[in-house]
Amino acid sequence: MGLEGQPVRSFETFTSDLVSLKNYLLEHKVSTVAMEATGVYWYVLYDILLDGGLDVWLVDGRQTRQLPGRRTDVKDCQWIQQLHSYGLLNRCYVSEGHIKELRSYQRLREDHLRSAAMHVQHMQKALIEMNIRLPEVLSQVHGVSGMALIDAILQGERDPDKLFSLCHKKIRENKGEELLKALQGHYTAQGLFALGQAYKAYGFYQGQIMECDSQIDSVLQRINRDKNLPPGISEGKRKAIRHNKPHINNLGDHLLKIFDGKDATKLPGITDYNWLQLYTEVGSDLSRWPSEKHFTSWLGLSPGQDRSGKKNKSKSKGKPAVGKYSNKWPMDY
Incomplete structure (x- = not known):
């Protein structure tokens, strides 16, 4: 219901003002509210109104933009209220509870992965500037052998033979001569400084990713606290996760419990990590999509x-x- 005939009221965006907004709506017997999704600004207001017992409809701005004439905030809110009163708006999907918390951690983890990848590129750039051609020899500079070499270089090691001995046995056997040539660099103070900065930054984001994994693991344990796998279902051997594998114990077991033994990894291209990403975005109830x-x-x-x-x-x-x-x-x- 709307507030027809009432003067337009505006509220500031501090928490106390948002609580006053909720109380104002309740005092005027408002039961449902429609609000436009604007970046992250709607999060707190949405939760406060929801906690007040209001039926809150978050709507996509594409549904409300066809407003004739010059647009203002007041005209926008009046237009949204009018459309909502006629039942012309569609409610957006907003995750709740554990899914909302999980998705926050998972999206933050993805942000950290992108930041870490950027610093891998910085390490590659610093190495090339000193003509240490590791990116051309190793498939991953940030792999175990690559990081061991970079750490030794930053610790002051310059001897190609000693650096060579730090690599994995298979790399030494398959790319021995090429790797030795790649490790003969032209070291500079500025290059080493840039390499050290990128190395530390990459390590920092790896730590942030581990903390996100710990939070995700904690939420999954809470979700499955009183759940068991259906009879005849066992986790067994899972598909390998080649990149960005989360450090979560029994991830497949958690997902199987959530979905009552149904295993999405039987589909081509789906691993437990892909499955986790899908779950944190859409939850386990797909009936929201017709x-x-x-x-x-x-x-x-x-x-x-x-x-x-x-x-x-x-x-x-x-x-x-x-x-x-x-x-x-x-x-x-």
Whole structure:
């Protein structure tokens, strides 16, 4: 219900003011509220209104942008209220409880992985600037052998033979001569400084990732505190996770318990880590999406359309494609 005939009230964004907003709505017997998703600014207000017992509808801005005339914050909120009163808005999907907490840790972990990858590139750059050609010989500079070599170089070791001995036996056997040549560098003070900075930064983010893994593990244990695997289901041998494997004990066991023994890793290309990522984003209840087409569109995998209505084959930069089902399914925030 709305506040027809009431003067427009505005509230500041401090927590006490948001609580006053909630109380104002309750005093006027408001039972449902629609609000537009704007970055991260809606998080706290959404939770406060929800805690007050209000039926809160988070809506995608694409549903409300067709407002004629000059737009203002007041006109926007009045327009959203009018659309909501007519039942023309779709509620966005907002994760709750354990899923909300899990997704926060998982997304933070992904941010740390991207930051760590950036510092791997910095290490590669510093090595190349000193003509230490490890990136051309080792498949991963940040692998066990690569990090052992970089650590020894930063500790002052310059002898190619001694550095060579730090590598894994198979690398020495398969790339011995090439590796020895790659380790004959032209060391500079500025190059070593840059290498040391990148090495420390990479190590820092690895520590941050481990802390995120610990938090994810803790939440999974809480979710499965009173759960057991269905009879006849055992974790068994799991698919190998080649990159960015989380340090979570019995991850597959946790996921099997959550999904009552149904194993998504039987699908091609799905490992326990992919499964965890999907779970933290969409939860275990897919009934929010009316069909597989709506779910595909939500994932950004359906063809987009330009303003003329023609299919746009080019991929948008930084934004998921919007298909014809975009206004019929719940967005994710």
